[in-house]
Amino acid sequence: MTMQAALDALSSLLGNRLSRSKSDLDLHGRSEAWFAPAPPAAVAYPRNTAEVSAILKLCHAHGMPVVAFGRGTSLEGQTLAGPQMLTLDFRDMAQVLQINDADMDVVIQPGVTREALNTELRATGLMFPVDPGADATLGGMAMTRASGTTAVRYGTMRDNVLALEVVLADGRIIRTGTRARKSSAGYDLTGLFVGSEGTLGIVTELTLRLHGQPEAVSAAICAFDTLETAVNAVIDTIQLGLPMARIEFIDPLAARAINAYAGADFPEKPHLLVEFHGAEAGVAQTAATFGEIARDHGALDFKWATDADERRALWTMRHNAYYACLNLKPGARAITTDICVPISRLAQAVEETAADIRDSGLLGPIVGHVGDGNFHSLLLIENDADMIRAKEVAARMSERALALGGTVTGEHGIGIGKKSYMPAEHGEAWAVMGALKAALDPTGLLNPAKLVP
Amino acid sequence: MTMQAALDALSSLLGNRLSRSKSDLDLHGRSEAWFAPAPPAAVAYPRNTAEVSAILKLCHAHGMPVVAFGRGTSLEGQTLAGPQMLTLDFRDMAQVLQINDADMDVVIQPGVTREALNTELRATGLMFPVDPGADATLGGMAMTRASGTTAVRYGTMRDNVLALEVVLADGRIIRTGTRARKSSAGYDLTGLFVGSEGTLGIVTELTLRLHGQPEAVSAAICAFDTLETAVNAVIDTIQLGLPMARIEFIDPLAARAINAYAGADFPEKPHLLVEFHGAEAGVAQTAATFGEIARDHGALDFKWATDADERRALWTMRHNAYYACLNLKPGARAITTDICVPISRLAQAVEETAADIRDSGLLGPIVGHVGDGNFHSLLLIENDADMIRAKEVAARMSERALALGGTVTGEHGIGIGKKSYMPAEHGEAWAVMGALKAALDPTGLLNPAKLVP
Numbered sequence: 001m002t003m004q005a006a007l008d009a010l011s012s013l014l015g016n017r018l019s020r021s022k023s024d025l026d027l028h029g030r031s032e033a034w035f036a037p038a039p040p041a042a043v044a045y046p047r048n049t050a051e052v053s054a055i056l057k058l059c060h061a062h063g064m065p066v067v068a069f070g071r072g073t074s075l076e077g078q079t080l081a082g083p084q085m086l087t088l089d090f091r092d093m094a095q096v097l098q099i100n101d102a103d104m105d106v107v108i109q110p111g112v113t114r115e116a117l118n119t120e121l122r123a124t125g126l127m128f129p130v131d132p133g134a135d136a137t138l139g140g141m142a143m144t145r146a147s148g149t150t151a152v153r154y155g156t157m158r159d160n161v162l163a164l165e166v167v168l169a170d171g172r173i174i175r176t177g178t179r180a181r182k183s184s185a186g187y188d189l190t191g192l193f194v195g196s197e198g199t200l201g202i203v204t205e206l207t208l209r210l211h212g213q214p215e216a217v218s219a220a221i222c223a224f225d226t227l228e229t230a231v232n233a234v235i236d237t238i239q240l241g242l243p244m245a246r247i248e249f250i251d252p253l254a255a256r257a258i259n260a261y262a263g264a265d266f267p268e269k270p271h272l273l274v275e276f277h278g279a280e281a282g283v284a285q286t287a288a289t290f291g292e293i294a295r296d297h298g299a300l301d302f303k304w305a306t307d308a309d310e311r312r313a314l315w316t317m318r319h320n321a322y323y324a325c326l327n328l329k330p331g332a333r334a335i336t337t338d339i340c341v342p343i344s345r346l347a348q349a350v351e352e353t354a355a356d357i358r359d360s361g362l363l364g365p366i367v368g369h370v371g372d373g374n375f376h377s378l379l380l381i382e383n384d385a386d387m388i389r390a391k392e393v394a395a396r397m398s399e400r401a402l403a404l405g406g407t408v409t410g411e412h413g414i415g416i417g418k419k420s421y422m423p424a425e426h427g428e429a430w431a432v433m434g435a436l437k438a439a440l441d442p443t444g445l446l447n448p449a450k451l452v453p
Numbered sequence: 454m455t456m457q458a459a460l461d462a463l464s465s466l467l468g469n470r471l472s473r474s475k476s477d478l479d480l481h482g483r484s485e486a487w488f489a490p491a492p493p494a495a496v497a498y499p500r501n502t503a504e505v506s507a508i509l510k511l512c513h514a515h516g517m518p519v520v521a522f523g524r525g526t527s528l529e530g531q532t533l534a535g536p537q538m539l540t541l542d543f544r545d546m547a548q549v550l551q552i553n554d555a556d557m558d559v560v561i562q563p564g565v566t567r568e569a570l571n572t573e574l575r576a577t578g579l580m581f582p583v584d585p586g587a588d589a590t591l592g593g594m595a596m597t598r599a600s601g602t603t604a605v606r607y608g609t610m611r612d613n614v615l616a617l618e619v620v621l622a623d624g625r626i627i628r629t630g631t632r633a634r635k636s637s638a639g640y641d642l643t644g645l646f647v648g649s650e651g652t653l654g655i656v657t658e659l660t661l662r663l664h665g666q667p668e669a670v671s672a673a674i675c676a677f678d679t680l681e682t683a684v685n686a687v688i689d690t691i692q693l694g695l696p697m698a699r700i701e702f703i704d705p706l707a708a709r710a711i712n713a714y715a716g717a718d719f720p721e722k723p724h725l726l727v728e729f730h731g732a733e734a735g736v737a738q739t740a741a742t743f744g745e746i747a748r749d750h751g752a753l754d755f756k757w758a759t760d761a762d763e764r765r766a767l768w769t770m771r772h773n774a775y776y777a778c779l780n781l782k783p784g785a786r787a788i789t790t791d792i793c794v795p796i797s798r799l800a801q802a803v804e805e806t807a808a809d810i811r812d813s814g815l816l817g818p819i820v821g822h823v824g825d826g827n828f829h830s831l832l833l834i835e836n837d838a839d840m841i842r843a844k845e846v847a848a849r850m851s852e853r854a855l856a857l858g859g860t861v862t863g864e865h866g867i868g869i870g871k872k873s874y875m876p877a878e879h880g881e882a883w884a885v886m887g888a889l890k891a892a893l894d895p896t897g898l899l900n901p902a903k904l905v906p
Contacts, residue, residue: 145637195639241665279742401633
């Protein structure tokens with residue numbers, strides 16, 4: 001049998017770093033989302049690029065499909081495998097290879113997590129700001145084009161990956177990009193691989209842009225009577241070019257969840273949660289200007305957090321919003337989905353979504369990275385009937401995003417969860433994605449059945 | 454004859470908007486650079502996307518290659534045609550279609566120039582900041598991934614194109630991206646087309662990010678004793694996260710040229726020319742901080758330009774640096790070339806280049822967008838022997854860029870001028886570019902012989 005031959009060859013190559021234990025297969029077959037588990041045939045733990053290349057050559061020769069795995073925190077089933085597939089776990093490729101202070105960049109292996117990188121950077125005065133919440137690997141974050149709370153200031157993974165080393169389906173190793181800040185030397189292959197969810201190649205090294213740790217940080221939370229006034233405050237803030245590091249939205253239900261979970265006492269109203277980074281005087285001025293804009297739009301109940309402990313408490317609350325929301329219905333699970341629209345359509349998109357969730361009978365708080373026009377709903381489900389309704393609500397969110405000129409996902413990606421919306425979002429361009437996939441992976445070995453037709 | 458059949462069909466489609474006049478062919482066969490003229494067989498002036506699609510269907514059916522043309526300001530021969538080719542001139546597709554104030558984006562046709570767009574935006578408080586110097590079309594700027602003096606603050610075309618409409622080689626029309634600020638919905642086709650120099654498709658509509666016109670602007674020029682101290686001042690400035698809108702370098706020879714051309718009296722030393730955008734107080738503080746950093750590195754001869762006239766005078770000088778440099782040898786032409794390196798290697802790259810130019814016996818001032826690690830040399834040539842030496846110097850610049858971890862072009866692109874460096878810069882990744890080209894343009898109709906293998 002071909003698969004057995006492939007596994008034998010992989011086993012000679014990797015020894016006990018090829019695992020077929022049931023617990024390992026189960027662990028790699030799970031996802032954080034609602035998808036049915038799909039464990040692989042085996043899990044490989046490569047140690048370096050040459051090994052990844054050797055593995056892919058073997059898989060190519062034997063026709064065995066491959067999926068890369070970081071921390072398994074993706075939300076649309078991107079890392080799910082299947083009984084004929086090999087999972088490549090990057091646990092043993094998690095080194096920071098080179099910190100280039102003067103150039104503000106870093107070269108790392110794909111298994112390094114966001115928090116591990118920032119711990120390593122602490123003494124340098126530099127940081128990697130992209131923050132999707134989970135402590136995902138940076139390889140995984142690059143592959144889903146992750147972003148999160150700080151994208152409004154620092155951009156997404158698209159903006160912060162300078163260069164990649166990639167192993168292609170047939171085992172060839174290529175480098176895309178250089179450490180130069182910009183280039184016009186040919187097609188932007190780095191940009192093509194970022195967000196490709198492991199369907200075009202396996203990333204074995206990343207060069208990332210770093211940013212200076214801000215001299216001063218200030219944060220605030222304030223309430224609004226309506227969603228629309230909150231969003232209008234965001235629009236004015238962005239238009240004025242105020243350098244916001246984060247500008248997050250929390251809906252009344254999420255505020256209630258946070259109150260219950262964290263013992264807070266926020267009014268059950270729409271809130272904005274903001275953070276400013278910069279020099280001491282600049283931050284103070286930006287914060288004051290934001291305060292004026294927000295109050296002009298009727299903001300109330302300002303709470304400022306200038307010292308580190310208060311700020312940490314505020315962002316811990318935001319980052320725990322997922323668990324706080326789950327706690328609205330103890331025992332429930334959540335379908336988490338995200339869309340992104342032009343900011344002028346954001347109030348409408350959020351209001352229609354909230355109304356749709358209420359009408360469906362589900363509980364579903366909404367939180368979002370509103371500076372980008374991106375928001376999430378956490379649809380709580382207790383049984384199969386809830387699941388069906390939740391999927392319907394999620395489907396209508398995606399349709400709404402497209403109707404308002406947006407995208408079906410701002411940051412979670414496609415995987416298997418959102419593949420059915422690709423024709424509606426991209427039309428003929430989805431066929432172009434398929435043609436690119438066929439050009440780089442003609443036999444369909446890399447993360448099959450995800451993202452492309 | 455196939456070409457005659459193609460021209461007949463195009464002529465029925467376009468009437469007098471298909472031109473075969475000698476002056477028109479000559480005009481479209483010229484480039485701003487040193488390449489031999491290469492006029493097309495005919496020039497088409499399409500009026501809308503449907504016409505571009507119809508033209509490409511005809512060219513596809515008849516096997517006639519096509520090159521797009523904006524203002525012909527590219528520097529590596531990107532728009533050169535050939536006796537069997539059709540040039541598509543976007544003169545008649547130069548409308549601003551939609552200005553979305555609240556979303557800070559704009560939808561335009563590809564023939565709109567940078568200055569025309571900013572004139573149209575003036576009353577909105579918004580602007581499109583990417584500024585390569587020439588008043589190029591935005592379609593052309595997207596296709597070469599142009600940048601220029603403001604990239605250090607606002608990014609390049611890569612960062613400022615949100616979405617495209619593209620006509621493929623076979624006439625199919627696709628849309629890439631949406632007006633949402635970010636997306637994880639599949640491959641970044643927008644990023645793939647930006648910088649593809651018309652080899653993958655013909656852009657017929659662009660959605661661009663806009664930025665707020667700054668409330669306050671301040672600029673300054675200062676001299677340094679050495680290149681190294683100037684570059685170190687830049688590194689500290691960037692590391693501190695100072696929001697510089699422009700940070701330009703001028704070498705002693707360029708300073709001499711500007712003195713002679715503009716009647717200025719700058720010392721013949723390395724200079725930095727900087728600009729700050731922002732709120733009144735922020736700009737004043739940023740300028741003061743920059744002043745301190747620069748003086749710590751030994752800067753002298755500060756000239757501040759806070760009022761609009763002084764600022765205009767300063768940047769006019771910078772923008773006229775090309776003509777000023779040409780004037781160092783009246784009657785000479787220039788080979789202009791650019792490379793981009795990690796900023797920690799910039800002083801070395803510029804110093805070695807300046808020494809190499811001196812050793813070659815040529816006159817070649819150096820100016821650069823040093824915040825990005827990008828610089829240009831203008832190699833003055835009077836005869837064939839100069840031309841040979843200049844090409845040798847340019848070749849060594851490219852090799853130096855690669856040796857220092859950089860790229861052979863930060864912003865001018867590849868065209869035919871830099872194609873020979875692609876294997877050295879990209880290795881096997883150049884073959885990947887070729888595979889993508891073959892996937893989207895299997896018969897090689899789009900801007901053949903440029904950029905890809």
